[in-house]
Amino acid sequence: MWFKKSELNKLKEAKITGTITPEQELKLNKILENSASDRIDLIRLQEIENQLLAVKSNNEPINVKDRVMLKIASKNNLASSSMSDASFFDTLFNPFPVRFAIILICGIMIGSAFTWMFITDRNTTNNEMLTGSISAFSTTGISYSTEKVSIKMIPYQIGNLHYMNFFTDTRNEINIEFSFNESELTLKKAEYIASEGNQSTGFDIGSIMFSATGKTTFQIILEKNQDQQVSFTITAKQNQSILTTKQLFLD
Structure with missing residues (x-):
């Protein structure tokens, strides 16, 4: 041959x-x-x-x-040539835009899975679903709960992208502000994943704001610009009164 x-x-x-x-x-x-x-x-x-x-x-x-x-x-x-050859996969995934898109999609899928767990009835009260143990995220997550308001923020990281997943359950509207230094973090995406109430978002220099009523899931995706530890602050308000505020860190 x-x-x-x-x-x-x-x-x-x-x-x-x-x-x-x-x-x-x-x-x-x-x-x-x-x-x-x-x-x-x-x-x-x-x-x-x-x-x-x-x-x-x-x-x-x-x-x-x-x-x-x-x-x-x-x-x-x-x-x-064979599809199993390593060089084929290197060529396929080597361009940075392709890798970035794959990582972004994986992160969004994980956030959607969290949302499904949040809104699905598993024979537990809303308070139990929201205030479960968050000790693993003591420096990067938030868990706040009262009789009328529950707020949880669960972060996770894929590559150089950081996903901030907010889960709230409240009878009356609350407003959450996410503040960060733009020299340390770059905003890639911020959007509602699910919401029972009105959707309202606001963007400013180093600041993202959104409102939540009922069960709401909101996701913020950020890219870390440096190797050193960076910080951001989350503040939740209701009727101009601060419910909780916390400064968190990313290594």
Whole structure:
């Protein structure tokens, strides 16, 4: 098979460059009669040659033969490559925008899963669902609860992106402000995942504000700009009165 491919490539080269002999042309035609894909390849390679000749520079001559043979070699290499090859995945995920999009989507999916757990009735009271143990997030999370208001903020990190997931349950409207230093953190996204009440958001320099009524889930996505520890502050208000405020840190 290798010898046949090698011989076929030489015949294609001779056909394209116009140096083919009558004997070689008979042999090439015989091979092409038995292979539709090879016929198509030859037509495409001839088209490539014509395109190269059309854009040929007057100052820099183009070696049509070398370029066409490179196309033939690249096609043969592609046919023998495997999807399991590590280089394929490196090429697929190497561009930064692709990696960033994958990380962003994964984070949003996790936030949506939290939302589903929050709004699904599992035979527990709203207060129990909101005020569960948060000791693991003592420096980066919030858990606040009264008879009428429950607020929980659960953070998680994927790569260099930090996801702040707010879960609230309140009869009357509350307003939450998220403050940060823009030199330390960059806002990537801020949106409602689910809300039973009116949706209202506000953005200022280093500040994100949103309102919540009933069961509400709100997600903020930030990118950390430096390796050092950074801080942010969360303040919850109701009727202009501060319910809770806390400064948190990201390592």
